[in-house]
Amino acid sequence: MKLVATDLDGTLVRSDGSVSDYTADVLARVEALGIPVVFVTGRPLRWAEEVFEHVGEHGLAVVSNGALVWDVARHRPQLERPIDPALGLEVCALLREAIPGSVFAVETLDGIGLESEFLERHPVPDGARRGPIAELFDRPALKLLARHEELSPQEFWDAAEAVVQRRLVITWSSATALLEISGPGVTKASTLELLCADLGIGSADVVAFGDMPNDLPMLAWAGTSYAMANAHHTVLAAAVRTAPANDEDGVARVLAGLLDL
Structure with missing residues (x-):
């Protein structure tokens, strides 16, 4: 595992909109191992900013379903893929x-x-x-x-x-x-692929988490992917692996198990 890519709503974020202390701690420990945690969300920037404190020192997030890579640390766009x-x-x-x-x-x-x-x-x-x-x-x-x-x-x-x-x-x-x-060809997966290429990371070394149809391309692209237990039925049907539900800190629990935290 060289990079973690996770959706937010229904995946990392609990139903009440919070990120639990346990999840925040696990994400920090993953980052401390030198493994970037990238939020890959359909949220627009104005909503994604609410949880940017948890992306770690690398400070990158894919928002608006891949239309924007945001440099959190520098508070500026790194890549834009808009619609004409x-x-x-x-x-x-x-x-x-x-x-x-x-x-x-x-x-x-x-x-x-x-x-x-x-x-x-x-x-x-x-x-x-x-x-x-x-x-x-x-x-x-x-x-x-x-x-x-x-x-x-x-x-x-x-x-x-x-x-x-x-x-x-x-x-x-x-x-x-x-x-x-x-825009044409713009998905969570295609933009995550561009981001990973810049970091020298291949799909085989990416672990991804998601719960809704907009996550399907990303989950198919990543070498290891998990549908949340609360995921949409189309995502569960396509999944090989299932993580506990978002309200059970499923992303963090899987990562803790994979990395023996």
């Missing part, structure tokens, strides 16, 4: 025509911009932009969000995939019909 506005607006038009009721938001380094009909389930930062998607998508975006209030997540994903046909990468990690859309 023209392509993003083309996809929005296709989705809106094929799936009436679709509404959109965009995430950039500056924050979130939302259409007026987009019902966000999390607190929206003060000063967030509101308006039609054509006005919001006026610059490259780290993530395009599509929401539907009547379809299930799987129904929305299947319908969107049929329309978009890999122009952009579509995934999801929410209990609601919220699609997370990234």
Whole structure:
């Protein structure tokens, strides 16, 4: 093991949003052995920052499903893989025509911009932009969000995939019909691969943890991967190994066992 890659929500972070003292201690001990712990999350930067204190001295995190590698120590982007506005607006038009009721938001380094009909389930930062998607998508975006209030997540994903046909990468990690859309070829796995290449680490030496469909590419790429016991059924079906649930500090317990901590 030369690197640990872990998702946050539903994986490392408990259901109440906390990182337990036990997990924080294990992560610190893993880092002390010279093994970087990289958070690989669908969270935008503004939410990922809440747990950056636990990434250790190396200070790197993959956020927005691979659209951004953030240098925590220097508080600046190390790599950006955004969506071109023209392509993003083309996809929005296709989705809106094929799936009436679709509404959109965009995430950039500056924050979130939302259409007026987009019902966000999390607190929206003060000063967030509101308006039609054509006005919001006026610059490259780290993530395009599509929401539907009547379809299930799987129904929305299947319908969107049929329309978009890999122009952009579509995934999801929410209990609601919220699609997370990234640039061409941008996944947690592809960006983690770039990060590891810079560090001289191959996939065989990476241990990864995840729980939702947006983690599937990363779990398939890593040499050793674990689905959490509380994971989505598609992740459990694809998994060879299972870790205890996030509320049982599953990531930390597996790492402690692997490294005999």
